[in-house]
Amino acid sequence: MSNAKALPEAGGQGVAPCCPPLAERPMTAEEAETAARMFKALGDPVRLRLFSAVASHEGGEACVCDISDVGVSQPTVSHHLKKLKEAGLLTSERRGTWVYYRVEPSVLAAMGRLLALPSAV
Amino acid sequence: MSNAKALPEAGGQGVAPCCPPLAERPMTAEEAETAARMFKALGDPVRLRLFSAVASHEGGEACVCDISDVGVSQPTVSHHLKKLKEAGLLTSERRGTWVYYRVEPSVLAAMGRLLALPSAV
DNA sequence: CTACTGGTTCGACGTGTGTCAACATAGACG
DNA sequence: CGTCTATGTTGACACACGTCGAACCAGTAG
Numbered sequence: 582m583s584n585a586k587a588l589p590e591a592g593g594q595g596v597a598p599c600c601p602p603l604a605e606r607p608m609t610a611e612e613a614e615t616a617a618r619m620f621k622a623l624g625d626p627v628r629l630r631l632f633s634a635v636a637s638h639e640g641g642e643a644c645v646c647d648i649s650d651v652g653v654s655q656p657t658v659s660h661h662l663k664k665l666k667e668a669g670l671l672t673s674e675r676r677g678t679w680v681y682y683r684v685e686p687s688v689l690a691a692m693g694r695l696l697a698l699p700s701a702v
Numbered sequence: 703m704s705n706a707k708a709l710p711e712a713g714g715q716g717v718a719p720c721c722p723p724l725a726e727r728p729m730t731a732e733e734a735e736t737a738a739r740m741f742k743a744l745g746d747p748v749r750l751r752l753f754s755a756v757a758s759h760e761g762g763e764a765c766v767c768d769i770s771d772v773g774v775s776q777p778t779v780s781h782h783l784k785k786l787k788e789a790g791l792l793t794s795e796r797r798g799t800w801v802y803y804r805v806e807p808s809v810l811a812a813m814g815r816l817l818a819l820p821s822a823v
Numbered sequence: 824c825t826a827c828t829g830g831t832t833c834g835a836c837g838t839g840t841g842t843c844a845a846c847a848t849a850g851a852c853g
Numbered sequence: 854c855g856t857c858t859a860t861g862t863t864g865a866c867a868c869a870c871g872t873c874g875a876a877c878c879a880g881t882a883g
Contacts, residue, residue: 624744678828679829689817690819778843
């Protein structure tokens with residue numbers, strides 16, 4: 582599992598609309614499994630704080646040293662960041678001594694679209 | 703735990719904006735714990751399908767008998783519906799023999815707002 | 824080269840979670 | 854009343870998950 586296959590085409594520029602809005606039609610088992618992976622990635626308080634820290638950081642990226650005071654040990658921080666990366670929510674890049682994490686806006690947008698309720702029910 | 707205390711004021715009409723957008727500022731531990739509860743509730747494929755089935759059903763409500771063909775036993779369906787209810791995403795109402803579940807739009811909207819990225823990054 | 828700092832991986836432990844079979848409850852029907 | 858259908862609850866099990874300490878890699882600086 583050297584390559585994260587969590588999201589379909591996270592590297593593409595096509596925004597990857599994994600699924601239709603939740604309320605449009607009952608999700609299929611496949612769609613649900615794909616979407617649940619993203620929600621589960623944000624279903625942990627520590628991961629949510631890490632993700633928020635990266636997302637709210639200047640330039641949309643942050644090095645681990647800047648966000649690792651969330652109350653858990655550094656190995657745990659690394660573990661959670663890896664999970665977020667596998668879910669396609671973050672990307673990492675090594676620059677010299679430090680590793681910088683950055684949010685993946687398209688995936689976030691896809692999740693937001695999933696939660697959108699139709700104005701006319 | 704006879705009463706669900708997962709969400710602050712799920713019964714109120716004030717929409718309960720649990721947290722600011724993820725990218726606005728680093729979430730506090732409390733905010734993260736509250737928000738993670740909602741995401742975790744949707745972090746399971748079966749729950750996601752159940753929720754989608756209710757949300758997409760006519761009138762925004764559905765009885766259990768209509769959505770229980772998701773590949774798991776009925777006790778499991780009931781278990782997941784309870785979890786969704788505890789998370790504040792669904793409400794249930796008994797009408798005669800059947801129990802109807804309904805989505806909680808305000809909570810869904812709050813989650814969508816959480817994922818919103820500022821237009822200017 | 825060695826020493827040091829920043830991050831990741833490994834191995835292990837305790838807890839949480841999804842699942843089912845069996846039983847219990849609520850209402851309808853006769 | 855008893856019985857039947859529709860849901861919820863209980864208990865038990867296997868598996869996944871979060872967490873840590875220790876060991877390990879990547880770069881930098883002397």
